[in-house]
Amino acid sequence: MRRNLHYIIIISFFTLCTGCKKDLLNIENPNTPTTDVFWKTEDDAQRGVNAIYAMFYKPALWSRWIYFRLDLTSDEGFSKSPWVELGDWTRFQYVNYNFGEGNVFTWKDTYKAIFRCNQVLDNVPNIEFANQEDKDKILGQAKFLRALHYYYAALLWENVPLVLKSSQPDDLPLQSTLPEVWAQIEKDLKEALEVLPVAWDDANLGRPNKGSVNAYLARMYMQQHKWAEAKIALDYFFTGEGAGRYSLVSNYQDNFTHTNENNSESVFEIQFSDVNKTPEDADGPSQIMSSQRAQFFAPRSIGWSDGQARYWIVGEFKKENTVDGNLDPRLRYTLFYPALEADFGDKIYGRSWDWDADEAWFRKYARDYFRNNEDYYAQNNFRLVRFADILLLYAEVLNELGNTADAVQYVDQVRNRVGMPALAVNHAEALLGQDAFRERLKVERELELCGESVRWADLKRWGDLDDAGKVQAVAERDPDFKNFVVGKHIRLPLPQIEVLNNPNLKQNSGY
Template sequence: MNKIKSLHIIISVILIASSLVSCEDLLEEETFTVLSPNDFFNTGDDLDVVLNSVYGELRYSDIKRDGITLQEVNTDIALERGGGIFTFNEPIEEFTWTSSHQWLRSMWERRYRTIFRTNVVLDNAEGIEMNETRKSETIAEARFLRAFNYYLLYDLFGPVPLITQSQTAVTDRPARASEEEIVSFIENELIAAAEALPVAPRNGEYGRATKGAALGILSKFYLMTKKWQEVASATRQVMDLGIYDLFTQGNRTELFSPDNQRDNEFIFVAVMSDNPDDNTGDGWLSHVVPRGYQWQYPPRVIFAAEYKIWSAFLELFEPEDERLNAFLFEFVNEQGETIVLGEDNARSMKFPEYPTQGISRSSDDFPFIRYADILLSRSEALNELNGPNQESVDLLNMVREAAGVSTFALSDFASGEDFRDFILDERGREFHTEALRRQDLVRHGKFIEMARGRGKPAMEYHVRYPIPQTEIERNPNLTQNEGY
């Protein structure tokens, strides 16, 4: 069986058009120039070209679509009204989504496209003569990025096909991995990556995978799978690196400002372009602010779509909580009128305007994990292991102190359940608009319960999204998630 290594998304294959000599000739192409894999993968720089494209895919991950719609619009935090994208948001909010939802398909395709690229790097790295330290770190980086993409897929869909090499046949139709296989694979790949990755990003390039990033995502994966002892161990390793801490140099929301974008609270982020002409930045605010809003750094468009915040969610915050400053409750329009947004109409401005912004996008980096998550994850895990304990309370208080709100004593929590419920609320206050809420609610067993409380027809199987219908039709060996 012939196997073809595809490089169509890594490099441009150089073909000069073939010609037909006469009408009697069959369609016989004469290839003048072909750039083959053997021509391309000769140096470590060649591998970096492919790896950089993987980071590019993370940069193209749309905050509003892949993040807020799929991870928050079906929770107690967000809703969306208006514009053409309401067509995609409404079934997510109403728990009527199907396997034909276009954004589920695009998420699946983007993740596997990225996995393919990491497989290309891993299939070619060993055969290249290069500095051994650089080779080891490049391989670890690719393994981390591949595992991270499988982590994202598992979060949404559960077990998926495990594809670990770039050479595939047109007849290959991989079945889904078992629960044990996918969990073991992600865990082992992240552990291996953490062992080999440097503490500081390779070449000093901010945004590249590091030991902290691998350990951080490993911590979150253990949290997702409720391996509490492993969560405690992995988070401790991140803390012991001694290079991360909480941002405390100003109002809590200033962490996301242009001046603090690279603060050492951020562990792993999607780095957005600072070039306003590069259409890969963050388009969040143009889908958030109300009509009539006056931009600080014009010009900028305001789309018809409007992502909003449920007022009931805002009641979780204490009045003095600095994190409330991330929300827009009123504004002065161009006529000088003060517009009060009102019930279920506040907006999350967590990712603020930047001086370097295009007509609809700005350069806000999007955090996949930051140090506050490490602290609260460890706090939650220790409570699950031991019930309310002093370290869990201390870790919680560290995050609350950074936000300017009151702290607690161990005696304030009567039971592990009380602490568990409070830590879930704290995670909502801390991580809204960072695409973590659905995952947190599912882990706490509250996702379906809370949706039903909002009057949604949520069923137990809705804790996972369906495998995209296009993939089911393309691959007869794929089985659909229960209920779809």
């Protein structure tokens, strides 16, 4: 199953590095071998593309720090970390633009991942394959992964350089505008869509398929308010080849544990594993392949508690009950909060609550369901896209295209899975028009997707950060937004060291 992809990556690193006759305790970066000795065979091409996946496991990306940008900077989370500078970067107090954990490290590893994509795209076309389809799949994966990393760069920094060839140390790439970045993402995704399969065999679970590509095409279009184009991408799941291939799992919790991964709801997920318990900066056959999110987001005395959830979300969940009169079960698996034991009978990591009454923490991807502590080696796959998100995105697109009546059914599917009444029963006003439905959909996405790293993109897409009045409304939920400056904090500053070293870069507006 998905573990096979982990072993493929490990073996790829091992074969690539031992070919250079290096001591296994001193393994070089997988991109170190020169083109004189590498990029010759189909196996080289496979190892090259596998090295791209290894970047997911870097602390600056999906192992740890990117969640601080996507979850904690949004109105869902915040930080009371004693590391003041770390907390400042979740409350729009950016002083040192070269702060590693807040900015530079994620920038660096984003471009390292893009570099690995470019190596594949530059060199694999020159390798002779027995089967052209196998070659196309490797190139398609590289294009999808390059688009994915640029998508998150666009969300965070916006005006980033488009590096589309294997870079050299003395390169001075030109800065691109946000529309140019979106255009390149679109190009890569469309080309990947042509060659990636509808599904992979069990040995290759975790690699992107046509569903993964269409999901990111839709997200990319929606951030630009290209609703008609987004609908075409999302139609894949409902009237295209993907129709019937995806469905909501019956148990909501199954989306966040390691016991039911790559299930029918999964559209694209990062394949984390606890097979290697090595230093986080290792880069080779034994590199760490686990998530550290739980360790940094766990409640005090369990983990570092550098990231917390805003308590307003608890109240939002409790505004309505299921058809059986019970609390929304998603609350149980979304947050740790003071009344969790009283509401659902769940102790927190096997113990009763002993923290402040108005505090909450993210429960998704925590491992309290089978252990009473956390560490740096969480094996839970992170679901970057799941079908519930697709349903809600489709509803949003239909509504923006003026088809609110058809949009309702897709929200109701998400609500029905957890026993919530149909919108027409509890929220009839949301069915009265486009604006009312949009406002209700904002709540529905929060209840379903809280803590899943989509909220920052949502706030930007909805225009909730575009003027002072809307920002003030967000600040009523999250006081950190009192620091938010319209037109400035919608994007991060570029790392100042990059601006100083490259005369082709201009610092983002307001910084």
